[in-house]
Amino acid sequence: MRPSPSSARSTAAMQRRCDDFNADHPAGTVVFYHPVIGEPECQMLKVRGDAYVLSGHTPVVFLEGKAGCVALDALTNTCPHVRLNEDGICRTCGADRRGI
Numbered sequence: 001m002r003p004s005p006s007s008a009r010s011t012a013a014m015q016r017r018c019d020d021f022n023a024d025h026p027a028g029t030v031v032f033y034h035p036v037i038g039e040p041e042c043q044m045l046k047v048r049g050d051a052y053v054l055s056g057h058t059p060v061v062f063l064e065g066k067a068g069c070v071a072l073d074a075l076t077n078t079c080p081h082v083r084l085n086e087d088g089i090c091r092t093c094g095a096d097r098r099g100i
Contacts, residue, residue: 011056018051018059021072025051025061032076033063040080041092 025031025047032042043065051061051072060069079090 014053014059018053021051032079033070034074037074
């Protein structure tokens with residue numbers, strides 16, 4: 001069975017998203033993982049490899065310290081918290097707002 005044209009476009013769009021993520025986030029890049037997508041709670045983790053489309057439905061990547069892959073939708077590039085100590089370090093997740 002051939003995929004429908006809209007399904008093929010959707011898969012291509014997800015692959016482009018993975019390609020863009022990989023270009024901007026090589027292994028070792030710090031990202032913020034949100035266990036609940038859209039909520040501020042996060043963990044500062046490092047990308048472990050290339051993002052890919054999981055089973056044709058979800059762009060994902062592996063992160064150091066996490067078992068299994070996580071959806072790109074659960075990642076942000078910056079810490080969402082504003083609880084900084086005197087050194088500019090987030091009291092919630094440990095991110096350094098001056099640059100990681």
